[in-house]
Amino acid sequence: MPIGPVTMFAIYVVCWWVVLFTVLPLGTSQEVHEPPTDGTQWGAPKTPNLKRKFITTTWVSALVWLLVMVLVFIGWMPLPDLAPPV
Template identity: 40%
Template sequence: MGWVTGVMVYFVVWWTVLFAVLPFGVVPEEAAERESGGWRGTPRSPAIVTKALWTTVVATAVWLVIWYLVNSDWLSFRTGWLAMPA
């Protein structure tokens, strides 16, 4: 995997993990008033920075697994155990 492909794969993995992490720990505001800028159902404390940090940690781990599988012979269509005999 080249560096450009690696960056693109990390970008896609990061956003996918972010959308998976966003719902964790969300407590909706029950009595929000529209006049004050709050809407019923908006998160009380979204903790975006914490979720971004967790997303980075998990995405890095997932990306390392993908990088290992792509660069190893274990999952190769040419030389690995999944390769078709010539």
């Protein structure tokens, strides 16, 4: 096994955050909004659908993580050995 479970989990967390920031803008409209009168921001969506986006992020990042793990295990994307020499 070229990498340990902690490293695998860390790679999954990085994949999850990268996918989250790519999924967040999906489904937002580009229409012109009236000036907000209730103190909200101009760019805030009316319905952000965060639960749906988190679920989408989780399964898409699992697929990305699986692809990265396959590439690491077959040797196409080797990770550096950072352990000190014994």
